[in-house]
Amino acid sequence: MIRAENIYKSFDDNEVLKGITTEFYPGKTNLIIGRSGAGKTVLLKLLIGLHAPTSGKVFYDDVDFFSLSKKEVRSIRMKVGMLFQASALFDSMTVEENIRFPLDMFTNMTWKEKENRVNFCLERVNLGKVNDNYPSEISGGMQKRVGIARAIVLEPKYLFCDEPNSGLDPKTSIVIDELIRDITVENNITTVINTHDMNSVMEIGDNVILLYKGEIAWRGNRDEVLHSDNEVLHDFMFASPFLQQLRDSALQK
């Protein structure tokens, strides 16, 4: 489990996060949602330790992350997988080399064991025969899947996904969402997803927090979204008249 406790974060005079306290649970897809500029990415980067909070604490299973030494931080990070918005695959490496990179860097596995693990991860994300392709030679959706494969190759305890559906068509987005949810449940991973995709909320939102102007404006799960009377949530989720109509008709049924 990951727990954020009273997190404040400012950049110069701009206060981006204001007293965020929340928990992210293992085996569940925990979503951080909100409009652009609400502070989602800052919160995510802060949870991983790429930003330090102005004040407040982040706990990984009761371990205060920001009180750890550099060496201890690295040992926690080896239990972390991350899927980036633009996948962040290394351009000069093939798909196989990208996925194998963490294994080469941190394990003493034999060549055969690494090969088997890479192929297992590729199969798990439903990708076959792309081992020798470079990231530029595969589609955006495939790049995301390779990103997931690389993120899970060391069997992480925590998985972070920054806008996993950005730039993808709705169908592929659902495939990626389902993949993340299945992997989360199978391996009891604490998954934190930063998104503004409404479909993701309704499909995989086990534990959702809505950020608005740096504060948590709403929290709940996908089943509570339709019935909530929170105005900020409604403005965000059902922004267009079409979506409002859809919601109304769903509620009438």
Next chain:
Amino acid sequence: MFLKNFLYHMGRYTMMLGTSFSRPEKHYMYYKETMRQMNDIGIGSLIIVGLISIFIGAVTAVQFLYQLDGTLVPTYYVGYIIRDSTIIELAPTITCLVLAGKVGSNMAAEIGGMRQKEHIDAMEIMGVNTAAYLIMPKVIAALVVIPMLVAVAAFVSVIGGYLAAVPTGMMSDAEYIQGVRSFFEPFNVVMMFVKAIVFAFLLTTISCYQGYYVRGGSIELGQASTNAVVFSDIMILLADYLIAVLLTG
């Protein structure tokens, strides 16, 4: 303001170096990366270094023959002047100034591009010491390969001087060889390698620093690449002067 900026960058540069030279997570991965860098810096720069060196030798020969014409200084001195000016100054300094432009800008752009595409963040999150993995192999490769390139440059310059002076009939083969073999001071070669090592360290670390801390988009990346060349060149010339004072004083 200037002093504050200078101290800020010096502090961050020193801290980056401290982080860069720490124990590798996996020696094999660092070894592999060092070999790749040695190939990029060494083989990749051989042609340009050779081309520049041959012309340095040739131009030095032609100009000294012109200046010594009609004087009582023996013509064979041209070989001696080419050898020593190349070994002491031209081979290490010109080669490293050129490498700052070719290799330094490339390093800044490579690391800066990785920063902007979140590759460095991705490695950090995996637990990789990115400063060490991205910078140390480049510095080690440069420290090994650049002195070799400088030695090649010195040798090629002497050949360039020969080609410009002897086949054209400006001086005889025997005179040139006599000049090259006269008044040889082995310490000059030591000075050449000291310069090559110091310049190699400066150009790689300054370029890596510029790339590693780049922020923003393509304009900032271009600026970082330019800064890598400009600051490396300035520091190389300053170090050149200091080494000259220290080793010849």
